[in-house]
Amino acid sequence: MTHLLQNYGTRIPIKFTHGKDVYLYAETGKKYLDFTSGIGVMNLGYSFTAGKNAVKAQVDALAHISNLYENPLQEEVAAFLTYGDKYKAFFANSGTEANEAALKIARLIRPNAEILAFVDGFHGRTFGAMSATMQEKIQNGFAPLVPNFTKAIFNDVASLKSAVTAKTGAIIFEIVQGEGGVTPITAEFAATLKSFQEQDILLIIDEVQTGIGRTGKLFAFEHFGFVPDIVTSAKGLGNGLPVGAMLVKNEFAAYFSAGKHGSTFGGNPLAMASAKAVLTSLTADNFLAEVADKADFLRTELDEKLATKSSVKAIRNLGLMAGIQLADESQLGQVLSKARAQGLLVLSAGHDVVRLLPPLVISKTQLADGVKILEEIL
Ligand SMILES: Cc1ncc(COP(=O)(O)O)c(C=O)c1O
Structure with a gap:
């Protein structure tokens, strides 16, 4: 029973209780690395004091x-x-x-x-x-x-x-x-x-x-x-x-x-x-330059770990906005749910793209952690 309109379809059955840095925590205690930023919103992460x-x-x-x-x-x-x-x-x-x-x-x-x-x-x-x-x-x-x-x-x-x-x-x-x-x-x-x-x-x-x-x-x-x-x-x-x-x-x-x-x-x-x-x-010193540097790192990681996979058709990005186009669009939902199961939140875009919008304050290590999960799934 819900009092809400169903215009968002069936929502993903996770109830988040709080966020820290670039991680979200569910009421089950499970920790998720967030490559979505609440669809491009939480650019400064969840601990923006x-x-x-x-x-x-x-x-x-x-x-x-x-x-x-x-x-x-x-x-x-x-x-x-x-x-x-x-x-x-x-x-x-x-x-x-x-x-x-x-x-x-x-x-x-x-x-x-x-x-x-x-x-x-x-x-x-x-x-x-x-x-x-x-x-x-x-x-x-x-x-x-x-x-x-x-x-x-x-x-x-x-x-x-x-x-x-x-x-x-x-x-x-x-x-x-x-x-x-x-x-x-x-x-x-x-x-x-x-x-x-x-x-x-x-x-x-x-x-x-x-x-x-x-x-x-x-x-x-x-x-x-x-x-x-x-x-x-x-x-x-x-x-x-x-x-x-x-x-x-x-x-x-x-x-x-x-x-x-x-x-x-x-x-x-x-x-x-x-x-x-x-x-x-x-606009503080180096913030945007660091975003550009981390974006280069992400692109290199995606190219090295995912580009040659037969499940991947193309990789596109500008800065920390990246898309992994799948060879088989019917796999998109599966990829998203498998990533979630492994503690990584990613988005879809169009009908065949896994979209990554991590918080801009993410570290290279955290970016690599997320790509590693995608490497195992794809
Ligand atoms: C490029 C672009 N324009 C406009 C919108 C609409 O923004 P909002 O959902 O805040 O109305 C979005 C949302 O995804 C968007 O990506």
């Missing part, structure tokens, strides 16, 4: 004020995200809400234009973000969707070129398609997107999964030299507190004039206290 202390202090001082009043913490968090005052920030509570804000401001900047999105991208479950999510399993049953969304195939330059028309006002995409199967953008595709930006098509980069250090940069677009018009962020931004952000280039900021958008909770002091602690750690 600075974040915990900041949130505890903020609960005692003031958990919430409305957006009717000044909020210095929002200014401080925004200062970390806006690349030396090149962008202005709006705070929301989730990735899908950050994307709604992005789509709404894009509509104001380019009235009546079409927004192009990519097959197997994922942008969220609210109507705008879902309409940009070109996956049948996500959109099925919800028609009519928001109009004026078109689609092309990700990393397919010819498909992109033929999909862009005079009506295209914006393109929304991920630097690594996460939910779709851990597919990093190719340099050629990135260059083509930039060429459309030169023709005044807005580039909206969804960094909800790839951002906040996941790939060894604050945002993954930095790897490809993009200067996006709009950026969205969430997940790791709050290390467990619900925070989303939409950044827009200064030249477009005035389109969100008073009353155009808002949120009761967005950017509340509790969420901002956590985000400030996250960004303070992330």
Whole structure:
């Protein structure tokens, strides 16, 4: 008997009681090495003392004020995200809400234009973000969707070129398609997107999964030299507190004039206290360089231990976001449950990919421990 809707299907029958470092502990006492970070959220792990202390202090001082009043913490968090005052920030509570804000401001900047999105991208479950999510399993049953969304195939330059028309006002995409199967953008595709930006098509980069250090940069677009018009962020931004952000280039900021958008909770002091602690750690000396170094180590481990196995079709990664594509997609569920049985939590992506999103604070030894378990299973 459950009082809950079953929209998440049958949940995995583990009740976690607490987390420490990069491990989760179940009520049975079993310890799990976490290569999921709560789907890309707990980037600083489960023992992020600075974040915990900041949130505890903020609960005692003031958990919430409305957006009717000044909020210095929002200014401080925004200062970390806006690349030396090149962008202005709006705070929301989730990735899908950050994307709604992005789509709404894009509509104001380019009235009546079409927004192009990519097959197997994922942008969220609210109507705008879902309409940009070109996956049948996500959109099925919800028609009519928001109009004026078109689609092309990700990393397919010819498909992109033929999909862009005079009506295209914006393109929304991920630097690594996460939910779709851990597919990093190719340099050629990135260059083509930039060429459309030169023709005044807005580039909206969804960094909800790839951002906040996941790939060894604050945002993954930095790897490809993009200067996006709009950026969205969430997940790791709050290390467990619900925070989303939409950044827009200064030249477009005035389109969100008073009353155009808002949120009761967005950017509340509790969420901002956590985000400030996250960004303070992330931007400290060497943090991102260490993530990049650990990502190289993980890639080498995956290549050495798994790449030659007949059960593995391909390995892809950008930073500490990695995917192991299986030769036989029917094995995906088994791989996940066998890993769990051996005390390792991993995710799926698409229909045939084992996705790894370990906390960024993981050590090389812990990375090697997880890969060893996968080596035994695959
Ligand atoms: C790239 C991307 N965009 C948007 C979302 C939606 O975020 P949320 O679940 O916080 O609404 C996700 C979630 O997985 C995502 O990976």
